[in-house]
Amino acid sequence: MLQDDFSELENIRLEKMLRMRAEGIEPYPTSTKRNASTAEAVRAFETAEAANSSEEVKAVLAGRLRAIRNMGKLSFAHIEDRDGKVQLLFRVDELGEELLQTFARDFDLGDFIEAQGTMFRTRRGEVTLLVKSFRMLAKALLQLPADKDEVVDGKTIRHAALTDPETRFRQRYVDLAVNPETREVFRIRTAAVSALRSFLDGMGFMEVETPILQPIYGGAAARPFVTHHNELDQDLYLRISFELYLKRLIVGGLERVYEIGRDFRNEGVSYKHNPEFTQLEFYMAYADYRDIMEITEQMVSSVAQKVLGTQIIHFDGHEINLAPPWKRLEIRQGLLDQTGIDISQHKTAAELSAVLREKGIQHNPNAPRGKMIGDMMEQFLEPLLIQPTFLYDYPRDISPLAKNKPGDPQTVERFEGFVAGMELCNAFTELNDPLEQEKRFLELGRAYAEGDEERHPMDEDYLRALAYGMPPTGGFGMGIDRFAMLLTGHHNIREVILFPPLRDTNQG
RNA sequence: GGGCGUGUAGCUCAAUGGUAGAGCAGUGGCCUUUUAAGCCAUUGGUUCAGGGUUCGAGCCCCUGCACGCUCACCA
Numbered sequence: 001m002l003q004d005d006f007s008e009l010e011n012i013r014l015e016k017m018l019r020m021r022a023e024g025i026e027p028y029p030t031s032t033k034r035n036a037s038t039a040e041a042v043r044a045f046e047t048a049e050a051a052n053s054s055e056e057v058k059a060v061l062a063g064r065l066r067a068i069r070n071m072g073k074l075s076f077a078h079i080e081d082r083d084g085k086v087q088l089l090f091r092v093d094e095l096g097e098e099l100l101q102t103f104a105r106d107f108d109l110g111d112f113i114e115a116q117g118t119m120f121r122t123r124r125g126e127v128t129l130l131v132k133s134f135r136m137l138a139k140a141l142l143q144l145p146a147d148k149d150e151v152v153d154g155k156t157i158r159h160a161a162l163t164d165p166e167t168r169f170r171q172r173y174v175d176l177a178v179n180p181e182t183r184e185v186f187r188i189r190t191a192a193v194s195a196l197r198s199f200l201d202g203m204g205f206m207e208v209e210t211p212i213l214q215p216i217y218g219g220a221a222a223r224p225f226v227t228h229h230n231e232l233d234q235d236l237y238l239r240i241s242f243e244l245y246l247k248r249l250i251v252g253g254l255e256r257v258y259e260i261g262r263d264f265r266n267e268g269v270s271y272k273h274n275p276e277f278t279q280l281e282f283y284m285a286y287a288d289y290r291d292i293m294e295i296t297e298q299m300v301s302s303v304a305q306k307v308l309g310t311q312i313i314h315f316d317g318h319e320i321n322l323a324p325p326w327k328r329l330e331i332r333q334g335l336l337d338q339t340g341i342d343i344s345q346h347k348t349a350a351e352l353s354a355v356l357r358e359k360g361i362q363h364n365p366n367a368p369r370g371k372m373i374g375d376m377m378e379q380f381l382e383p384l385l386i387q388p389t390f391l392y393d394y395p396r397d398i399s400p401l402a403k404n405k406p407g408d409p410q411t412v413e414r415f416e417g418f419v420a421g422m423e424l425c426n427a428f429t430e431l432n433d434p435l436e437q438e439k440r441f442l443e444l445g446r447a448y449a450e451g452d453e454e455r456h457p458m459d460e461d462y463l464r465a466l467a468y469g470m471p472p473t474g475g476f477g478m479g480i481d482r483f484a485m486l487l488t489g490h491h492n493i494r495e496v497i498l499f500p501p502l503r504d505t506n507q508g
Numbered sequence: 509g510g511g512c513g514u515g516u517a518g519c520u521c522a523a524u525g526g527u528a529g530a531g532c533a534g535u536g537g538c539c540u541u542u543u544a545a546g547c548c549a550u551u552g553g554u555u556c557a558g559g560g561u562u563c564g565a566g567c568c569c570c571u572g573c574a575c576g577c578u579c580a581c582c583a
Contacts (some may be wrong), residue, residue: 008552009518009534069546072539091541109533122542130542143533145519162519166575178519222582241583267582268509277583416583423583479583503574 009143016106017139025106027139032114034062039083042127045119057119061086061129062137064177065111070104079113082183087128088115094132103134110140110177144178169500188307189484189496193260195303196280196480203295205256205282210245212238212262216457219243219401222265225275238264242281243401243475244462247430250283250473251465258282260480271492272422275501278480287474288429289413293390296417296425296476297324300388300483307487314489315420318386326388326417331377334391338380343373343395347410369410370395385418394428400440402428417478419486425478432473434466 003014017027036044041059048057063079063086075090092100094117107113115134122128145162161179162168168175168182175182197207215234217224219241227236242259249257263279284292301311301322311322336342339359346352349369356363356372361379363372373395381391392415393405402412414428431437441458484496494500 007518012534067545069544070539071541071543071546074539074541074543076543087543089542093541120542124543126542128542143518145533164519164575166515167519169575220583263583265582268580270579270582271577273582279583426583477583482583 003141006141010141013108013139013141013143016108017141020106020136020139025136027136029135029137032062032135032137033060033116034114035060037061037083038063038079038081038086041119041129042084042086045121045127049121058117059119059129060114060116061088062112062114064140065107065109065113068107068109073100075100075103077107077113079115087122087126088113088117088131088134089122089128090131090134094130106136108140108143110142110144112137112140144174165494166502169494169502172498185484185488185490185496186498188488189480191307192303192484192487193278193480195306196299197260199299199302200256200258200282203256205258205284206254208246208249208254208257208259209261210239210242210249210259212264214239216459216461218457218459218462220263220265222267225264225266240265241477242279243477244459246281246283247470247473247475248462248465250285250430251468251470255285255471256282269501272482272485274481274493274497277493279477280480281475281477283430283473283475285471285473288472289392289415289427289474292427292474292476293326293328293392293415294324296390296427296478297322297326297388300417300424304487313486315486316491318420320387320420320486322388322419326390328390328392329381329385330393331373331381331391331395332393332411334381335373335376338384339376341376343376344410368397370397370399374398382418382423383421386420388417388419390415390417397443399428400444401431401437403431403433404436422482422486423479424482424486425476427474427476430470430473430475432466432470434463437466438463 003010006014020027036059038061041057041061044059045057048055061079061081063081065077066080066085067076067078069076073092077088077090078085079088090100090103095103113134114137115129115131117129117131117133120128120130145167162175168179172182176186201207213227213229213236215236217237217240219239220243222240224237224240227238228234229236241263242261246257246259258281260278260280262276264276265273266275267273269275284295287295301324304311304313304322313320313322332342332344339361341352341355341359343352346355347369349367349372352369352372353363353365356376357365361376363375367375377391385391392413393411394402394414394416396402396404396410396412399412399414402414405411405413412428412431414426416423416427417425431440438458441463445458481493481496485491485493488496490496
């Protein structure tokens with residue numbers, strides 16, 4: 001039982017709760033008469049004050065007790081709700097000795113309280129609720145980590161705030177309850193997703209939902225999670241992308257579709273990788289990757305403006321300006337500038353490997369040409385891309401779903417958007433030639449058969465869909481978690497995921 | 509998976525191999541009407557777990573667990 005593990009401190013709270021109940025006071029009532037948030041009440045009072053109104057501002061507030069200062073004949077307290085904090089004053093001549101004693105006796109930090117009264121300003125200048133009546137809304141049996149605040153010259157100084165990452169992530173409810181900045185991170189994340197939706201909705205996109213459990217996974221290079229459907233006696237994969245399903249919808253004539261949802265990749269974790277992550281993908285008929293670049297910079301900058309009130313963000317010590325236009329850097333040119341190697345002059349893996357060796361550049365000589373170029377990009381280009389930059393024109397053999405650049409069989413119309421040296425999004429002109437697509441799948445299959453860990457199954461139905469005809473289409477994908485990292489300035493993906501995965505433990 | 513690091517009271521942190529501590533919170537007291545992280549007193553520990561070395565281990569060694577950073581794979 002829960003209470004078997006209770007400490008002395010927790011048993012004291014438990015006894016208070018039981019005593020209240022024995023006295024006929026319900027410590028967990030079903031409803032409250034709250035009629036304003038703390039911020040609303042303060043605002044209402046300040047408005048009335050500014051208008052020199054003589055009318056009392058009454059309010060019923062509710063929140064978690066964050067500070068209590070009992071002083072004999074009066075008590076001060078602070079309650080906190082989602083919007084902020086407000087001070088409560090309990091006075092003996094308002095409440096009588098007995099009620100005031102009740103407050104001091106029954107209420108602890110962390111309890112939820114309802115207080116009804118009138119707003120006023122103390123001699124110290126703090127807008128405060130003078131309490132006429134109050135009531136327990138929910139007794140807290142466990143003690144929240146201490147984080148007493150001290151306000152010095154208008155600045156809040158935290159004392160002993162909860163910082164232990166394990167506790168913060170395993171018991172996110174405590175982190176949220178105690179650390180306002182954590183609440184702010186998730187407010188920003190939610191607002192960003194909402195702003196992305198309205199941006200796309202405003203462009204006539206249709207939000208759709210496609211299968212998460214898929215018989216054949218595809219649309220990205222990643223190992224999937226496998227699960228099993230008992231009734232069908234069939235293995236299913238948790239999707240690694242939405243791509244192939246969304247493009248089927250373009251074949252179907254929906255023209256502009258997007259999905260925001262979870263992808264699952266059975267890979268390692270890092271500060272920018274989580275096994276499940278939230279992805280935005282959109283597909284737009286009659287657009288190519290140039291159009292998508294413009295939409296991207298427009299979308300990202302306008303969402304930042306809407307959510308943060310600015311297009312300037314701070315990340316990893318950098319000040320980054322998201323305002324369009326973003327820099328455009330052709331991969332071939334970028335690598336030429338950084339390494340002196342013109343990849344267009346080295347058309348096979350062997351040739352490229354030779355020149356890399358000549359230049360003394362570390363590489364895997366057995367890798368395919370595209371992979372080699374990808375490694376070069378990672379090494380020489382990506383770390384430089386602090387300000388928003390579109391890297392464009394990718395090697396064909398690492399882009400199996402993108403359309404060739406006219407007249408250049410080794411290059412495709414694809415770009416990735418980088419911010420703060422981190423890949424934020426990936427987009428291309430979609431390959432809509434069914435026979436070419438089949439060829440690409442087959443090439444992939446071969447590459448993987450030759451020793452790669454990932455095996456990519458052929459999606460016959462997707463090829464059939466393409467064979468019915470897909471209009472020229474631009475497609476786009478962006479990791480929402482990474483976007484949230486940028487907007488909140490966090491350098492770790494777990495900080496922007498409410499319940500990041502942690503290893504299971506029996507210690508509770 | 510590899511490397512490095514961390515694990516001490518509810519929280520934040522101390523402690524040459526020699527009596528486990530502080531602040532906050534908790535408990536008790538002070539409180540006489542707009543303040544105070546107030547003041548005084550006080551409770552609280554399987555030092556992550558299990559072995560080992562030692563007269564003696566929070567500290568040294570081994571094993572395990574969890575977490576962090578980092579490398580690899582990937583977005």
